Amino acid sequence: MQTSDRTQSTVTITRRGADRIRAGHAWVYRSDVSEAKDILPGALVTVNEAGGRGPHSTAFRAGPPHTRMLGSAFYSTASEIAIRMISSKPIVDIEKLVRERIRAAIAYRELYVQNTNADRVIFSEGDSLPGLIVDRYNDILSLQVLTQAMDAEPIRRVFLSELQEALHPTTIFERVDPRVRKLEQLPEKESGVIWNASEFPTLAAKNAARMGNPQSEVRTEFQMNGVRFVYDAFGGQKTGAFLDQRENYAAAARYARGEALDVFCYQGGFALHLAPTCDKVTGVDSSRPALEVADQNAALNGREIEWIEANAFDLLRDYSDAGKRYDTIVLDPPAFAKSRQNRETALRGYKELNLRALKMLRPGGVLVTCSCSYHVSGADLLEVLASAALDSHRIVRILENRGQAKDHPSVLGIPETAYLKCFVVSVS
Ligand code: SAH
Numbered sequence: 001m002q003t004s005d006r007t008q009s010t011v012t013i014t015r016r017g018a019d020r021i022r023a024g025h026a027w028v029y030r031s032d033v034s035e036a037k038d039i040l041p042g043a044l045v046t047v048n049e050a051g052g053r054g055p056h057s058t059a060f061r062a063g064p065p066h067t068r069m070l071g072s073a074f075y076s077t078a079s080e081i082a083i084r085m086i087s088s089k090p091i092v093d094i095e096k097l098v099r100e101r102i103r104a105a106i107a108y109r110e111l112y113v114q115n116t117n118a119d120r121v122i123f124s125e126g127d128s129l130p131g132l133i134v135d136r137y138n139d140i141l142s143l144q145v146l147t148q149a150m151d152a153e154p155i156r157r158v159f160l161s162e163l164q165e166a167l168h169p170t171t172i173f174e175r176v177d178p179r180v181r182k183l184e185q186l187p188e189k190e191s192g193v194i195w196n197a198s199e200f201p202t203l204a205a206k207n208a209a210r211m212g213n214p215q216s217e218v219r220t221e222f223q224m225n226g227v228r229f230v231y232d233a234f235g236g237q238k239t240g241a242f243l244d245q246r247e248n249y250a251a252a253a254r255y256a257r258g259e260a261l262d263v264f265c266y267q268g269g270f271a272l273h274l275a276p277t278c279d280k281v282t283g284v285d286s287s288r289p290a291l292e293v294a295d296q297n298a299a300l301n302g303r304e305i306e307w308i309e310a311n312a313f314d315l316l317r318d319y320s321d322a323g324k325r326y327d328t329i330v331l332d333p334p335a336f337a338k339s340r341q342n343r344e345t346a347l348r349g350y351k352e353l354n355l356r357a358l359k360m361l362r363p364g365g366v367l368v369t370c371s372c373s374y375h376v377s378g379a380d381l382l383e384v385l386a387s388a389a390l391d392s393h394r395i396v397r398i399l400e401n402r403g404q405a406k407d408h409p410s411v412l413g414i415p416e417t418a419y420l421k422c423f424v425v426s427v428s
Contacts, residue, residue, distance in 0.1 A: 008046045008090065011036045011075060011083060018049035021070050021085055024413020026125050028073075028083035041077045041185070042148030042155075044094050047085065074130060074149030078185035084130035084147065095158045101129050102162045112406040115250075116224035118231075119407040120243050121167070122159075126409040126417045132159060135240055137231040138222040139170040142240055144177065148184050160195060170197045173218055173233045175240075191233075193218060221300070225250045227272045228300045230293060242269055244404040245332070248370070248422040249273040251400055255366045255424055258327025263312050263353070268294035268305065270330040270368070275303040278328060282306040284315055313349075316356040329357045330368040337373035346376055347384055355388040358396070361427045366399070374419040378403075381421050400424040 013021075017032030034050050049068040071088040091097055105127040113119045122134040124146065131147030141163055145151045150159075160172065172195040181189060218233035224246050231240060253273040262271035265283030267290050275281050275298075283305055285291055291307045298305045308315065312333070331353050336346035350371060357367055371381050378401070389396040402422040404410065410418035 008044055008072065009039050009075075010048055011039060011045045011073070012048045012050050013070070013083065014050060017083075018068070018070055021047070024411075026085040026128075026130060026414055027081045027416075028085075030080055030082040033082045036075065036082070039075050039077065041075075042150075042152045043075045044086075044091060044149070045073055045075045045083070046090060047071055047073050047083060074147060076148050076184060078148065079183055084125070084149070086128060086130065095154065098129070098155060098158045099162045101127060102159060103166060105129065106166050108409070109407055115226065116222070116246060118222035118224055118229070118241065118243060119246075119405075121163070121407070123408050123417070125414050126411055129159075134159075134163065135243060136167060136169070137240060138220045139168075140218065140220050140231060140233065141167065141169045141172045142175055142233060143172065144175050144180075146177075146180050146184070148186060151184070151186050164195065168197075169195075171195070171218060175233070193233075225253070225273060228297070229267065229272075230296050230300060232293070241267065242332075244372075244408045244420050245269055245370070245422070246407075247405045248368070248402055251402060251422075251424055252328075252330060252368045253277060255368075255399060255426075256328045257366075258362070259325075260328035260330070261326045261360075262330045262332075263316065263357070264332045264334065265294060265307070265330075266290045266332075268297045268307075270332065271305050272297055272301055272303060274328060274330070275301070275305060280306070282308060284308045284310055284312055286311055313352065316353065316360075320356045320360050324360060325362050326360055326365065327362050328366045328368075329361060330370075331357055332368075332370040332372075335371075335373040337375040340375050343373075343375050343380075346373055347380065350376065350381060350384045351388055354385050355391055358388050358392040358394045358427055361394075363428055365427045367396075367425050367427055368422065369425070370420065370422045372420050374416055376421075378421045378423075381423065385423065385425070395428045397426045397428070398423060399426055 012035040013028050014032045014034050017028040047070045049070055071085055072091045073083045073085045076082055105122050109119055117138045119136055121136050122129050122132050124130055124133055131150035133144040135142045171193055174194045176189050176191045220231050222229055222231055249269055252270055256274040256277050258279055260274045260278040260281045262283040265271050265285045268283055271281050271283040288309050291309055294307055336349045337343045354369055404420035
């Protein structure tokens with residue numbers, strides 16, 4: 001990371017890459033990089049569009065051939081996404097810019113995030129901080145570093161100190177995705193605590209008072225919409241909660257009634273929100289550790305919920321064959337389409353789930369159906385639902401067409417920042 005050396009290296013990109021940036025996107029793929037000589041991993045670079053009369057230039061293009069400056073970016077020597085734009089201007093002080101962006105992201109949450117002490121504080125491109133994700137669970141921050149640039153020591157120092165100053169966490173935990181580090185050719189690293197307030201004398205007393213046992217530094221309790229959850233950075237599936245569903249939980253709770261089935265329930269996010277208005281709630285997931293946390297969460301809220309460890313596809317088939325009926329069903333599967341290539345298979349999966357759910361709903365029942373696959377659009381999911389409605393001879397009315405919570409901002413021009421779809425529908 002060239003933060004002390006203020007002269008930025010230069011990368012030249014093709015017209016196609018430049019058009020993408022002009023359309024508001026932040027990424028340039030390696031195939032659109034035409035020149036990047038001696039650029040260090042994670043370097044801050046100036047991005048130019050190739051000028052001259054190259055193969056892509058056209059005789060009728062206005063103006064003389066010249067190089068056009070598109071802005072500044074973080075460069076990766078390893079990832080297919082070679083360039084992530086951070087500004088349309090040259091950058092004088094990258095550390096100052098990172099601090100400002102973090103403060104702006106926090107101010108945005110202060111305006112738009114309500115009824116919780118758990119939110120996504122930094123959402124990478126969604127907050128113009130590509131490569132950094134920070135989640136807050138009450139007093140614990142859990143962060144993920146996804147690029148060479150964000151992993152560089154001077155930048156890490158800056159965001160860590162800014163997060164400490166602004167949010168006063170007791171602990172900062174780094175969640176490592178080994179696959180991402182490999183892709184970025186970063187050295188292997190374990191997940192773990194990277195900062196703890198108790199190391200600092202001024203905070204030690206406060207910290208000691210709150211912490212009972214040695215593991216407590218990565219355990220806490222948080223709440224959203226008045227529902228309580230445990231957070232354990234080392235336990236469960238190590239992913240924390242699905243904060244992006246927070247507003248959809250509240251929406252589902254407004255419609256839920258009768259007997260409810262939460263399919264792919266994980267640690268019980270939807271199920272716990274449905275419980276106050278439903279007579280009976282059942283949650284289904286294939287992960288035992290997730291269900292163990294779900295059970296702790298139910299106890300924390302004084303709720304009786306039935307948890308079933310099963311493959312959702314098998315369970316839905318068995319239950320619908322057995323003629324089981326529900327008034328409320330939630331479908332929140334994992335991303336079936338991890339890439340464009342398996343989009344068709346994913347659509348078949350969504351179709352099967354939604355068809356089974358529609359068949360099992362009593363007249364007037366409510367279905368909450370979600371997809372977090374970026375490669376399956378809202379229109380795709382609606383098409384699947386429409387086809388399931390036809391096959392099951394049900395009439396489906398859309399009550400709510402929803403997306404991800406506001407602390408996961410989706411930026412116009414960067415379609416990848418919008419990935420979560422959630423429809424609440426009435427089934428007659
Ligand atoms: N609804 C949850 C998030 C679901 S994430 C919430 O709001 O917190 C997807 C979940 O699907 C994970 O918990 C995973 O364990 C589970 N899962 C994946 N494949 C499954 C399958 N075939 N059957 C049941 N559960 C599955």
